[in-house]
Amino acid sequence: MTVAVVDTGVGEQSPALSGRVTAEGEAGKDCVGHGSFAAGLIAGAPTGSGAVTGVAPAARILAVRGTDEYGNGSAQLVAQGIESAVDNGAEVVYVGLALNTGDDELARAVAYADSKDALVVAPAAPDVVPDGADGKPDTRARKYWPASIPQVLSVADYGPTGTRPEDAPAVLAPDLAAPGDSVVGIGPEGSGHFIGSGSSLAAAYTAGAAALIRSYQPTLSAAQVSRRLLEAAYPDEVPKLDVYAGMTVVLPPRGTTAGAGTAPAHLPPAAPQEPRERSLLLGGGALVVVLLVGAAIVIVPRGKARRWRAAA
Incomplete structure (x- = not known):
């Protein structure tokens, strides 16, 4: 050159x-x-x-x-x-x-x-x-x-x-x-x-x-x-x-943009909300049952031992 x-x-x-x-x-x-x-x-x-x-x-x-x-x-x-x-x-x-x-x-x-x-x-x-025109440095x-x-x-x-x-x-x-x-x-x-x-x-x-x-x-x-x-x-x-x-470096052709020349992407529809809500209700109910059973396991034996009389 x-x-x-x-x-x-x-x-x-x-x-x-x-x-x-x-x-x-x-x-x-x-x-x-x-x-x-x-x-x-x-x-x-x-x-x-x-x-x-x-x-x-x-x-x-x-x-x-x-x-x-x-x-x-x-x-x-x-x-x-x-x-x-x-x-x-x-x-x-x-x-x-x-x-x-x-x-x-x-x-x-x-x-x-x-x-x-x-x-x-x-x-x-x-x-x-x-x-500058005044003779001083022009920054x-x-x-x-x-x-x-x-x-x-x-x-x-x-x-x-x-x-x-x-x-x-x-x-x-x-x-x-x-x-x-x-x-x-x-x-x-x-x-x-x-x-x-x-x-x-x-x-x-x-x-x-x-x-x-x-x-x-x-x-x-x-x-x-x-x-x-x-x-x-x-x-x-x-x-x-x-x-x-x-x-x-390999440069893209002038004027191209990302995805140019390709088919548009098709996104699947959003998942319906009903199954999620039902799952949350069932899960919440199951948790309540577990808590009640746990409480019964602790409370019932003690109540029987005192013949269900109030604690002193």
Whole structure:
């Protein structure tokens, strides 16, 4: 599978991705390092002791710039990156940015990817809390793009405890959650490791899972792969990515319901109440007789012994 990384670029010199990176333009250089980190989570292959392995370590990476060389993204660059990635054969398109503008432009790019049967995966929120108009951190949950577009699989992060860090940006109705706190990954070159956090890294894990499923079952469409990831996810307030279940679960056909196509069940009529009432009356009468006989066994001998005289 080919996974496009629409981000800051991907370092072609990274040992973990050696020979599997195709870059468009200047995207083979990654001065910021974020795109290389995400690509390693998606498709990094082991290179020695302590190496980080990605979810789909045999996948190919198509590096596409969605930012300038300093890591500043825009809706125009991301939209162009998505369209270019699809035109160059990407089956899964990972977008490493969460933008607060450009919904129309990005919606057209995602629709184009959908028409080409490519699955777009994006973070549900940025990795750091954005500043508001007053210059202070804005912690409100809001829509970000392209994650808010219906065809996009939007992903939020969670940490080792299963919850999101308290200082993480608020997310609004993500489709899925995946590991994204204190994640270890690769850099654009060399064998060193880095640590990062955020929904963008959770989205990278999910993009790797999508590539793995598409390689295992190549007849599945992008929509079917998305459905597998969502319906096979670990149940929680936000379903959590389960790569193994996504690969192995057998889902019912779309649109079926329990018992569809079978004859309705016919329940037997309720049992009549008369026999039950008669049984209760007979049982109650028998109990009364037993109690009377028991009392007679105790009382009669004593009465005869006193010749039925009253006790002193």
